[in-house]
Amino acid sequence: MTLDFMTHQWIHPGLLLILGAWALPLLKGWGKRFAMLLLPALALTICLRMTPGIHGEVSFLGLDLVFGRVDKLSLVFSYVFSIMAFLGMVYALHLKDDAHHVTALTYAGAALGVTFAGDLLSLYVFWELMAISSALLVWQRREKSALAAGFRYLLVHIFGGLLLLAGTVLHFSQTGSLAFDNMESFAGSVGWTLILIAFLLNAAVPPLGAWLPDAYPEATVTGAVFMTAFTTKSAVYALIRGFPGTDLLIWLGAAMAVYGVVYAVLENDARRLLAYHIISQVGYMVCGVGIGTELALNGATAHAFSHIIYKALLFMGAGAVLQMTGLRKLSDMGGLYKTMPITLSLYMIGAFAISAVPLFSGFVSKSMVVSAAGYDERALIFLTLTLASAGTFLHTGLKLPYYMFFGKNSDVPGREPPANMLVAMGLAAIACLLIGVMGFWPELLYRCLPHPAEYVPYTVQHVSNTLGILGFTALGFFLLLKQLDPERKISLDTDWFYRRGSLAFVALTARPLARLEFRFVGEIYAFVMRRLVLGGASVLRAFDTHIVDFTAVGVGRLTQASSRILKTTVSGNAQYYGLIMMAGVLVLLVLVMLIR
Amino acid sequence: MNFLERQLEDPIRFGRLKRCFYGGLTAIVLAEIILPFIFHGHPHFWFEHIPAFGSLYGLASCVAIIVVSKFLGKKWLMRREDYYDS
Numbered sequence: 001m002t003l004d005f006m007t008h009q010w011i012h013p014g015l016l017l018i019l020g021a022w023a024l025p026l027l028k029g030w031g032k033r034f035a036m037l038l039l040p041a042l043a044l045t046i047c048l049r050m051t052p053g054i055h056g057e058v059s060f061l062g063l064d065l066v067f068g069r070v071d072k073l074s075l076v077f078s079y080v081f082s083i084m085a086f087l088g089m090v091y092a093l094h095l096k097d098d099a100h101h102v103t104a105l106t107y108a109g110a111a112l113g114v115t116f117a118g119d120l121l122s123l124y125v126f127w128e129l130m131a132i133s134s135a136l137l138v139w140q141r142r143e144k145s146a147l148a149a150g151f152r153y154l155l156v157h158i159f160g161g162l163l164l165l166a167g168t169v170l171h172f173s174q175t176g177s178l179a180f181d182n183m184e185s186f187a188g189s190v191g192w193t194l195i196l197i198a199f200l201l202n203a204a205v206p207p208l209g210a211w212l213p214d215a216y217p218e219a220t221v222t223g224a225v226f227m228t229a230f231t232t233k234s235a236v237y238a239l240i241r242g243f244p245g246t247d248l249l250i251w252l253g254a255a256m257a258v259y260g261v262v263y264a265v266l267e268n269d270a271r272r273l274l275a276y277h278i279i280s281q282v283g284y285m286v287c288g289v290g291i292g293t294e295l296a297l298n299g300a301t302a303h304a305f306s307h308i309i310y311k312a313l314l315f316m317g318a319g320a321v322l323q324m325t326g327l328r329k330l331s332d333m334g335g336l337y338k339t340m341p342i343t344l345s346l347y348m349i350g351a352f353a354i355s356a357v358p359l360f361s362g363f364v365s366k367s368m369v370v371s372a373a374g375y376d377e378r379a380l381i382f383l384t385l386t387l388a389s390a391g392t393f394l395h396t397g398l399k400l401p402y403y404m405f406f407g408k409n410s411d412v413p414g415r416e417p418p419a420n421m422l423v424a425m426g427l428a429a430i431a432c433l434l435i436g437v438m439g440f441w442p443e444l445l446y447r448c449l450p451h452p453a454e455y456v457p458y459t460v461q462h463v464s465n466t467l468g469i470l471g472f473t474a475l476g477f478f479l480l481l482k483q484l485d486p487e488r489k490i491s492l493d494t495d496w497f498y499r500r501g502s503l504a505f506v507a508l509t510a511r512p513l514a515r516l517e518f519r520f521v522g523e524i525y526a527f528v529m530r531r532l533v534l535g536g537a538s539v540l541r542a543f544d545t546h547i548v549d550f551t552a553v554g555v556g557r558l559t560q561a562s563s564r565i566l567k568t569t570v571s572g573n574a575q576y577y578g579l580i581m582m583a584g585v586l587v588l589l590v591l592v593m594l595i596r
Numbered sequence: 597m598n599f600l601e602r603q604l605e606d607p608i609r610f611g612r613l614k615r616c617f618y619g620g621l622t623a624i625v626l627a628e629i630i631l632p633f634i635f636h637g638h639p640h641f642w643f644e645h646i647p648a649f650g651s652l653y654g655l656a657s658c659v660a661i662i663v664v665s666k667f668l669g670k671k672w673l674m675r676r677e678d679y680y681d682s
Contacts, residue, residue: 261665262664262665262668265661265662265665265666265669266666266668266669266673266674337598337600337601337604338600338601341599344600371640374640377640379640379643382640382641383643386653386657387653387657390654390657390658390661391657391658391661394661394662406604459637460634460635461631461635462637464624464628464631464650465628466650467624467627467650468648468650468651468652468654469650469651469653469654469657470654471624471651471654472621472624472651472655472658473654473655473657474617475621475655475658476654476658476662480658480659480662483662483663484662487674488677489669489674489676489677490674490676490679490680491669491673491674491675492673492674492675499680500680
């Protein structure tokens with residue numbers, strides 16, 4: 001095994017974060033705070049100075065692993081991931097919890113690892129590391145609901161990781177290569193399908209996306225800010241890399257954009273509402289990947305970039321309110337504009353960015369995907385995505401700030417959060433504005449995008465059209481305000497199947513199984529123990545000496561014979577094992593029906 | 597008392613704010629109708645030629661989202677907060 005992924009030519013920024021994080025518990029006071037900011041700043045510097053090419057090639061057990069595939073696509077994602085790690089660390093600077101800092105940096109480092117992975121196996125390793133470190137960020141809230149949500153989150157992601165591993169193994173056995181590139185030529189194979197499903201699961205595409213609104217609002221205030229950025233967007237990166245132009249993704253993406261909006265209408269928990277809007281926004285990116293033209297892929301990339309920053313800003317705002325008031329439900333909040341005006345102003349910049357208001361970052365990135373649908377002459381997709389942007393403004397820009405900062409309850413006590421949290425929000429807000437204003441110089445803004453595609457965001461038609469959509473969404477909001485009052489309810493999502501459906505399955509099988517155990521296994525056991533074993537023991541004792549000799553030889557022969565038979569069943573073919581497992585489940589179900 | 601408090605709690609100033617909002621909406625509709633005659637954009641679809649398409653579609657989307665989501669929520673999706681605890 002050759003180790004050259006940390007030579008003087010190329011340092012892996014993800015490994016820098018993952019390994020460097022362990023220095024934090026050794027440091028104290030200002031030194032620790034300095035290191036917390038230095039690590040992501042260094043990672044960003046490394047990414048900015050990186051030259052395109054293949055670095056960090058490792059030969060391991062005869063497999064060629066590539067830890068550093070550097071090209072325009074991986075670079076742009078690495079920039080935003082390191083910027084995000086920096087913003088998140090500024091936001092968490094006041095926190096005296098080493099465990100949080102180590103897991104958060106590991107999580108960010110793993111996302112960088114995914115970004116630079118040139119083969120499926122190293123991708124898988126970082127993929128799982130992301131799942132584990134982010135689950136720790138949920139558990140660190142140390143509450144009962146967070147513990148349960150963290151376990152559900154981890155189980156779902158381990159399942160997704162196994163799909164990725166199974167897909168990788170099948171793909172490798174078919175093609176003999178682990179390289180992770182455009183997978184188009186393998187479309188339809190089992191390996192291709194499993195890998196695609198694993199990516200869709202992490203991108204929170206319904207019906208595989210319920211883990212996101214389930215877990216994110218349960219994470220710590222600072223942990224949730226990290227979580228909004230890495231898991232879904234690294235999956236978007238993987239989709240852009242492996243599955244551009246896959247038709248299915250167009251429809252999934254558009255459906256996803258609306259799905260998040262519908263649930264956001266019903267949602268009462270502030271951070272869960274924002275989580276549903278992550279699903280909605282990632283829908284634009286997935287749709288862009290599906291359309292697959294150069295403009296659409298550029299749009300998906302650009303939108304991932306601006307989305308990471310404004311979504312972090314929104315979660316920082318809602319997190320600041322949660323931290324300072326202890327409230328997470330909109331129905332309990334209100335009137336905070338008096339005591340938290342700075343938080344409100346910074347939150348609103350994020351809200352305008354996600355709503356694609358002109359001069360803010362969403363306007364120059366989201367519209368690329370919508371326009372790409374236009375150039376591709378997909379009217380229905382165009383209309384669906386436009387409808388979803390009205391919904392985005394309706395919830396993130398109007399409903400949430402209205403009930404959180406204005407609204408009815410005006411006696412909620414609150415004050416501005418610690419300075420470092422405001423600074424982090426301020427930096428994110430500046431980035432949102434900067435990207436939005438840079439749209440006036442498109443050649444400057446879109447220079448780092450993977451494809452050369454010309455796009456001009458600020459046209460008279462586009463601006464007036466967008467203002468019309470947003471303005472009249474606001475009118476609709478104020479007209480129907482009564483309808484939108486948050487209700488003290490929760491909404492069913494596909495997590496029902498593993499939160500209640502699995503209980504029903506257990507309840508269904510538990511009684512027959514207990515009966516089977518009691519009637520048959522127990523009886524047989526009693527019979528064997530009482531009659532045969534105890535009764536036979538005295539007889540056996542007499543023949544003991546003969547039998548010892550006899551068995552020594554017999555067991556040897558038996559093992560030899562049975563291993564010859566076993567050898568034919570243990571083929572190493574995953575599909576046979578799957579079949580045997582399925583057969584087991586079927587036998588269980590048949591037993592249930594017979595015995596009930 | 598900060599700037600927002602003054603704007604929202606004084607009825608005269610709040611009235612002025614409301615008039616600004618409606619004035620702004622009118623300006624947007626007019627801009628959407630008139631500007632295409634001056635600047636010729638490149639619309640992708642026939643429906644983008646409808647006068648004030650953005651404004652109409654924005655209002656329709658907003659109402660549709662609220663009505664349809666609330667209907668789905670009431671009939672199917674919404675449950676008591678302790679649904680998963682029981």
